[in-house]
Amino acid sequence: MTLLLAVACAAPVDTIGTAVRVEQGTLRGALDGDVLRFGDVPYAAPPTGPLRWAPPAPPAGWTGARDATRPGSRCPQVAAAPGVPHATAASTDEDCLVLDVTVPAGTPTDARLPVLVWLHGGGFSAGAGSDYDPRRLALAGPMVVVTVNYRLGALGFLALPGLPGSGAFGLLDQQAALGWVQRNAAAFGGDPARVTLAGESAGADGVCAQLASPAAAGLFAAAIMQSAGCGTANIVDTILPGTGPAGDTWKPLPVAEEVGAAAARQLGCADIGCLRGRSVERLTGVAGIYWSPAVGTTTLPARPSDVLAAMPPVPVLAGTTRDEGTLFVAAFLPGGVDDRGLRELLAAAAGDRAREVGGAYRPVGRSPARVWADVVTARAYACPALATWSALATRGPVFAYEYADSGAPSPFAVLPGDLAGGATHGAEVPSLLDLRPGPPAPPTAGALVERWARFVTTGDPGGGWPAWSGEGTVLTFSASGTTTRAAADVAAAHRCDLWSR
Numbered sequence: 001m002t003l004l005l006a007v008a009c010a011a012p013v014d015t016i017g018t019a020v021r022v023e024q025g026t027l028r029g030a031l032d033g034d035v036l037r038f039g040d041v042p043y044a045a046p047p048t049g050p051l052r053w054a055p056p057a058p059p060a061g062w063t064g065a066r067d068a069t070r071p072g073s074r075c076p077q078v079a080a081a082p083g084v085p086h087a088t089a090a091s092t093d094e095d096c097l098v099l100d101v102t103v104p105a106g107t108p109t110d111a112r113l114p115v116l117v118w119l120h121g122g123g124f125s126a127g128a129g130s131d132y133d134p135r136r137l138a139l140a141g142p143m144v145v146v147t148v149n150y151r152l153g154a155l156g157f158l159a160l161p162g163l164p165g166s167g168a169f170g171l172l173d174q175q176a177a178l179g180w181v182q183r184n185a186a187a188f189g190g191d192p193a194r195v196t197l198a199g200e201s202a203g204a205d206g207v208c209a210q211l212a213s214p215a216a217a218g219l220f221a222a223a224i225m226q227s228a229g230c231g232t233a234n235i236v237d238t239i240l241p242g243t244g245p246a247g248d249t250w251k252p253l254p255v256a257e258e259v260g261a262a263a264a265r266q267l268g269c270a271d272i273g274c275l276r277g278r279s280v281e282r283l284t285g286v287a288g289i290y291w292s293p294a295v296g297t298t299t300l301p302a303r304p305s306d307v308l309a310a311m312p313p314v315p316v317l318a319g320t321t322r323d324e325g326t327l328f329v330a331a332f333l334p335g336g337v338d339d340r341g342l343r344e345l346l347a348a349a350a351g352d353r354a355r356e357v358g359g360a361y362r363p364v365g366r367s368p369a370r371v372w373a374d375v376v377t378a379r380a381y382a383c384p385a386l387a388t389w390s391a392l393a394t395r396g397p398v399f400a401y402e403y404a405d406s407g408a409p410s411p412f413a414v415l416p417g418d419l420a421g422g423a424t425h426g427a428e429v430p431s432l433l434d435l436r437p438g439p440p441a442p443p444t445a446g447a448l449v450e451r452w453a454r455f456v457t458t459g460d461p462g463g464g465w466p467a468w469s470g471e472g473t474v475l476t477f478s479a480s481g482t483t484t485r486a487a488a489d490v491a492a493a494h495r496c497d498l499w500s501r
Contacts, residue, residue, distance in 0.1 A: 016189050023183055025063065034105050038068040043059060048094045075149050077127075085435075085438055096149050099181075103189060111190075114143045116195075116196050117195060121228075123290070129148045141457050151173050153284060156291065157256070175216050178216065195220040197223050205292070223315070224452065226318070239376055309392075312395075325380065338368055357498055360498060378495060383494060386490060389487075402477070405443075408427040428477070444477055
């Protein structure tokens with residue numbers, strides 16, 4: 001009887017509701033089944049007028065309750081090609097420095113849940129945080145999940161001599177969002193001391209940039225990098241040999257400034273004042289430029305691959321897909337690759353070893369396009385990743401994976417028949433987050449969600465996934481389950497020896 005009375009008299013637990021107070025004012029979100037959603041939350045001032053190509057400024061406050069029941073605008077970008085499963089939309093709205101927050105329904109106000117901050121991919125020129133529905137991860141943690149917009153393309157990565165923040169505006173946006181999370185996570189039941197920064201493709205490059213940026217120190221406690229990150233490869237030059245340093249993900253500042261000057265000439269401008277007067281439509285229509293972060297700046301002093309061992313000793317979960325290159329060959333070489341084209345590509349990539357390399361990657365029946373896709377996978381992803389993981393493991397725990405579910409859908413490109421049937425770039429994303437729009441989660445989804453959620457909550461994905469030690473071990477995810485493989489076996493499968501000579 002005494003116990004029953006104690007239970008009956010216990011004070012009710014306060015839980016997060018649809019009204020949440022953050023530093024700028026009150027947000028009015030929405031209950032969506034088993035999660036609460038708060039969208040279109042500004043973490044910085046609109047980067048318009050004189051704030052275009054300026055470091056992010058603090059957001060303004062508001063009175064009353066701000067409607068946070070829907071996502072905000074995407075940052076300016078062109079639309080994805082028609083027919084792509086995850087067909088991203090165009091935007092011309094620069095008032096886009098917003099984030100979305102997803103919280104499990106019933107979360108106590110004092111829960112101190114871990115927080116996952118997700119940086120979207122899209123080659124630094126496309127995508128939005130609202131493209132991803134993190135419901136499954138939020139519930140599996142349980143955790144608070146924050147998806148972030150950041151400036152893209154020329155608006156995010158223009159570099160010109162004397163321009164403060166040059167070549168790093170998108171990275172500065174990411175840091176501003178992380179700072180906002182630090183100050184406001186507790187309002188959603190989150191713990192600012194347990195923030196994991198995660199991303200895929202260009203989003204993973206963003207994670208690596210923040211690991212390498214002195215200004216991001218202390219803003220997150222763990223990192224997840226999916227399909228890219230801190231590798232040494234010049235991605236564009238690897239796909240199309242001869243492209244040169246302008247295609248590098250990590251452009252030395254002088255190269256980034258040359259790229260910026262070329263863009264200004266396309267727009268008929270000689271200074272930043274002229275560029276600030278150009279329309280968004282013209283800025284997103286600049287052709288033939290791969291926009292990405294500049295290196296040698298205050299934000300990113302050094303190329304990340306040069307400072308791996310000096311990065312903060314936070315736990316890292318990182319991996320690639322087994323057939324990364326198929327997406328890029330389909331996208332960059334839409335006319336296909338014939339035998340002559342393959343010989344030319346191999347000659348440009350391997351010189352007098354072209355015949356040896358071609359023979360190593362060409363089993364009977366494999367098309368020229370698929371051979372080149374395997375070369376791209378090895379040179380741009382698998383082999384640099386193995387070196388990255390080994391270096392990162394000298395400063396903190398690293399959990400490495402290769403996603404090899406050949407039945408997983410290709411969410412970001414329609415692959416022709418000779419490139420289909422593998423785990424392409426981005427294939428693991430629908431297993432973790434539901435894409436809007438996008439293919440359904442494959443059968444491997446449960447295993448990935450469980451491991452990622454465990455990593456976010458504890459810093460260790462568990463379940464027999466060993467941390468990297470010595471020569472290293474990689475966990476392989478396939479339709480039949482998970483297996484552990486020596487890093488040397490993964491290197492042998494991708495013929496990394498051919499590129500390390």
